[in-house]
Amino acid sequence: MNDVFSEDIKRRKEMLKALGLRLKSARMEARLSQLQVGVIIGVTDKTVSSYEAGRVSPPIDKLIHLADTYKKSISFFLGDNSKDYKFTSRLRAIELALKEIKRQLVEIKELSNIKD
Secondary structure, three states: OHHHHHHHHHHHHHHHHHHHHHHHHHHHHHOOOHHHHHHHHOOOHHHHHHHHHOOOOOOHHHHHHHHHHHOOOHHHHHOOOHHHHHHHHHHHHHHHHHHHHHHHHHHHHHHHHHHO
């Protein structure tokens, strides 16, 4: 029974470490500091460091926020197929860009109504 338990703990630690490496890789790709990411998702830079080192698993709401921030799918962080990730990541980036364009258009429309 102890062997099963220790194997489970070992597997969980490996998964947490892999998640941390993916989080760090995505942050570096986004060219953000741990402090910047912490401010964006509402945690300290030390918490971001703990996520990336694999010491702490981010709660699901923070993981979702990180995925949005890095323009990555959650499945990327959880270790899903990287081929699917590339396609999903591009779609997600387009989705976010369109959302931002829509927000800007609404803002422009509101500003033009104020000037009229």
